[in-house]
Amino acid sequence: MDLTTGSTRRTFLKAAGAAAAGTLAAPYVQTAGSAGRLRLGVIDHWVPGTNEVLQQLLERWGEANHVEVTVDFITTIGNKLLLTAQAESRAGSGHDLFALEFHMVPMFKHRLIAVDDVVNDIVAAYGPIAELSRQAAFLDGAWRGGPSPVMNASAATVARRDLFLEHAGIDLTEWFPASDSRDPAKVDRWDWEAFGKAAAALHAAGRPVGAAISPVTDSSAWLAQLFASYGAAMVNEQGEIAADSDAVREALEYLTRLAEVMPDSVYAWDDASNNRWIISGTGSAIFNPPSAWAVAKRDSPDVARHLWHCDVPRGPAGRFRAFNSVFWGIWDFSENQSAARDLLRYVAEPEVVVAMLEASQGYDLPLFASHYDRTAVWAEAGPPAGGLYNYALRGDERTLTDGYPAPPEIAARISLQRVVPNLVARVTQGGESFDDAIGWVENELEGVLRS
Amino acid sequence: MRVLPPLLRRKPAVAVLMCVPLFALILGLVAYPFFHALFLATLNKAETAFVGLDNFSFLFGRQTFWMVVRQSLLFALVAVVFKALIGLAAAHAINTIPTKGQRKWRGMMLIPWVIPPALSTLGWWWLFEPTYSAINWGLTKLAVPAVPWLSDTFWARFSIILVNVWVGAPFFLIMYLAALKSIPGELYEAAEMDGAGPWQKFFHITLPMIRNIIAITTLFSIIVTLANFDIVRVLTQGGPLNTTHLFATYAFRVGIESGDIPLGAAVSLFMFPMLAILAFIILRNVRRRAASLA
Numbered sequence: 001m002d003l004t005t006g007s008t009r010r011t012f013l014k015a016a017g018a019a020a021a022g023t024l025a026a027p028y029v030q031t032a033g034s035a036g037r038l039r040l041g042v043i044d045h046w047v048p049g050t051n052e053v054l055q056q057l058l059e060r061w062g063e064a065n066h067v068e069v070t071v072d073f074i075t076t077i078g079n080k081l082l083l084t085a086q087a088e089s090r091a092g093s094g095h096d097l098f099a100l101e102f103h104m105v106p107m108f109k110h111r112l113i114a115v116d117d118v119v120n121d122i123v124a125a126y127g128p129i130a131e132l133s134r135q136a137a138f139l140d141g142a143w144r145g146g147p148s149p150v151m152n153a154s155a156a157t158v159a160r161r162d163l164f165l166e167h168a169g170i171d172l173t174e175w176f177p178a179s180d181s182r183d184p185a186k187v188d189r190w191d192w193e194a195f196g197k198a199a200a201a202l203h204a205a206g207r208p209v210g211a212a213i214s215p216v217t218d219s220s221a222w223l224a225q226l227f228a229s230y231g232a233a234m235v236n237e238q239g240e241i242a243a244d245s246d247a248v249r250e251a252l253e254y255l256t257r258l259a260e261v262m263p264d265s266v267y268a269w270d271d272a273s274n275n276r277w278i279i280s281g282t283g284s285a286i287f288n289p290p291s292a293w294a295v296a297k298r299d300s301p302d303v304a305r306h307l308w309h310c311d312v313p314r315g316p317a318g319r320f321r322a323f324n325s326v327f328w329g330i331w332d333f334s335e336n337q338s339a340a341r342d343l344l345r346y347v348a349e350p351e352v353v354v355a356m357l358e359a360s361q362g363y364d365l366p367l368f369a370s371h372y373d374r375t376a377v378w379a380e381a382g383p384p385a386g387g388l389y390n391y392a393l394r395g396d397e398r399t400l401t402d403g404y405p406a407p408p409e410i411a412a413r414i415s416l417q418r419v420v421p422n423l424v425a426r427v428t429q430g431g432e433s434f435d436d437a438i439g440w441v442e443n444e445l446e447g448v449l450r451s
Numbered sequence: 452m453r454v455l456p457p458l459l460r461r462k463p464a465v466a467v468l469m470c471v472p473l474f475a476l477i478l479g480l481v482a483y484p485f486f487h488a489l490f491l492a493t494l495n496k497a498e499t500a501f502v503g504l505d506n507f508s509f510l511f512g513r514q515t516f517w518m519v520v521r522q523s524l525l526f527a528l529v530a531v532v533f534k535a536l537i538g539l540a541a542a543h544a545i546n547t548i549p550t551k552g553q554r555k556w557r558g559m560m561l562i563p564w565v566i567p568p569a570l571s572t573l574g575w576w577w578l579f580e581p582t583y584s585a586i587n588w589g590l591t592k593l594a595v596p597a598v599p600w601l602s603d604t605f606w607a608r609f610s611i612i613l614v615n616v617w618v619g620a621p622f623f624l625i626m627y628l629a630a631l632k633s634i635p636g637e638l639y640e641a642a643e644m645d646g647a648g649p650w651q652k653f654f655h656i657t658l659p660m661i662r663n664i665i666a667i668t669t670l671f672s673i674i675v676t677l678a679n680f681d682i683v684r685v686l687t688q689g690g691p692l693n694t695t696h697l698f699a700t701y702a703f704r705v706g707i708e709s710g711d712i713p714l715g716a717a718v719s720l721f722m723f724p725m726l727a728i729l730a731f732i733i734l735r736n737v738r739r740r741a742a743s744l745a
Contacts, residue, residue: 082708
């Protein structure tokens with residue numbers, strides 16, 4: 001990727017303004033139904049200030065196209081986004097456009113209109129959409145949503161470079177430099193065993209690493225990437241239960257050791273706990289998008305300047321990064337589907353995507369490879385300079401979603417029922433044998449697979 | 452003076468008419484949701500086909516479901532017992548205060564019950580927060596080891612029961628206080644003249660006189676406690692290891708969060724027969740005692 005041309009934090013509003021101005025100036029062809037009112041339910045962004053930029057862009061589009069746009073920002077904490085979607089889909093009333101995380105698209109596909117024409121146009125203009133994202137939203141032969149310009153994110157390793165260097169002897173800035181000059185040998189050494197050794201050293205120094213092993217999204221995400229890197233799966237690609245395997249046992253064995261050097265509180269963490277943990281200065285590493293860094297930059301700059309984003313450790317089966325693709329779907333009860341379609345096209349335009357990338361300080365990752373070349377936000381965000389460079393995928397990581405490699409509908413249920421975090425906690429906290437825990441998870445998976 | 456139409460001059464007709472809003476509420480907010488839940492529980496996951504009792508038989512084969520049954524009963528029994536004991540002790544204590552000073556104590560003791568539980572539980576969550584618990588901060592200042600309030604099964608169960616007792620004990624208090632005030636003072640005076648001590652008065656006058664109130668209050672509380680949702684939802688979300696899930700939170704996890712509404716409906720309906728039998732037994736005993744007193 002060419003990231004040599006770019007912009008700074010200061011320019012994002014300019015970019016946002018340009019995007020909106022472009023829309024105002026462009027010869028927009030108003031379709032028959034694209035006036036009236038449009039209600040959006042979108043995700044309340046974790047990075048401070050991003051909601052405002054999105055609202056500004058959407059309202060300007062609305063003004064230019066004579067559409068009264070109303071935006072509700074809905075948090076994902078406590079599953080409020082999912083609950084709202086559930087309520088609206090059953091009531092047949094609510095927003096017109098609704099933001100759907102990857103596991104929500106299969107759940108609500110029966111109430112989402114197909115937007116093949118919209119997505120095909122976008123793909124024709126900007127190239128293919130990431131395969132993982134396609135799998136999440138191209139269901140039963142139709143696209144059930146258009147790409148969201150915000151909240152597409154991955155769970156990178158977010159580590160304190162100073163603590164890793166001091167206590168574990170690992171210079172993360174050297175192993176994962178803010179340039180394309182990686183040393184393959186060093187990157188290869190970054191595996192779960194190396195991470196575990198570093199975690200033990202950091203624990204001994206009173207600065208442990210922390211990752212949730214509780215019934216929350218963050219927990220499902222980082223455990224999904226660890227399990228996949230050991231080749232461990234709950235349900236295989238054919239939709240068959242595959243939990244009773246040597247690979248699952250290996251992953252559990254490793255986690256037994258890792259959990260010993262993490263704080264006991266990880267069994268009760270929510271989706272904000274790891275952010276608080278690293279921002280407080282106590283923790284040395286988490287798995288997260290750059291929201292923790294962005295908040296630390298505002299609230300705890302001394303911590304933020306040491307946070308370095310890098311690849312997820314590798315396992316015997318490879319290196320995986322959990323990626324949350326977000327789509328904006330149109331409910332079948334929407335009274336303004338035409339305007340909603342038009343808006344989906346608009347938010348996929350490069351100017352909007354780049355404006356949101358810069359507003360979110362690099363948190364949001366585009367679903368189209370071609371958009372990565374349009375900004376240098378990951379190279380320029382800081383301090384520390386280059387701290388986010390490796391948040392955008394640079395090496396051999398493959399992306400996945402929770403529940404990998406199961407088919408999307410089953411993967412969504414594995415994720416939402418928090419099957420893997422409970423399996424892990426039964427072993428690492430409950431002290432169950434591998435066989436007992438696997439027996440339990442097979443029983444749970446029967447429930448996941450029922451039709 | 453305006454003359455009422457003949458129909459409204461008949462007392463039964465007026466009574467029925469005045470009950471219409473109540474019937475409408477019960478039909479709309481109790482009967483319809485109940486029968487709709489029954490209907491949902493007989494559908495397949497996609498809600499496209501009738502499957503009879505398959506959802507229930509499926510649940511019976513799930514380890515997690517039986518764990519939820521056990522811990523719901525444990526939660527309800529322990530919490531109701533403590534609420535009853537604390538409520539009784541507090542009611543007695545307040546009843547001994549001169550009438551003039553009782554009001555402020557009654558008001559203060561009712562505060563946990565009148566605050567919206569989701570809000571007060573959020574306050575408790577801050578006290579128990581896994582990493583930065585305010586209570587643990589105080590304990591560590593006193594060189595006492597931190598307690599894993601929400602991350603350890605025993606302490607997580609302890610925490611949700613503690614909060615439930617804190618919220619619910621005032622209900623017992625107010626019911627028992629009303630019952631205590633209805634006991635004629637002459638009974639105690641006569642007992643004192645016969646040389647009865649405090650415990651004898653309690654066991655031979657107070658308890659028999661408020662037995663029906665205790666039974667009804669306990670029944671109400673068991674129903675409400677078994678159906679509890681907000682405390683677990685806010686404090687633990689059912690964790691760790693699903694060991695704090697109750698019927699309602701597990702039904703929510705399965706039905707709403709995982710998109711299996713029929714199975715969730717089946718979970719939530721599971722407590723209905725248990726509660727119906729319990730209510731039948733308790734109310735029958737109450738009626739019998741009332742009849743014998745009459």
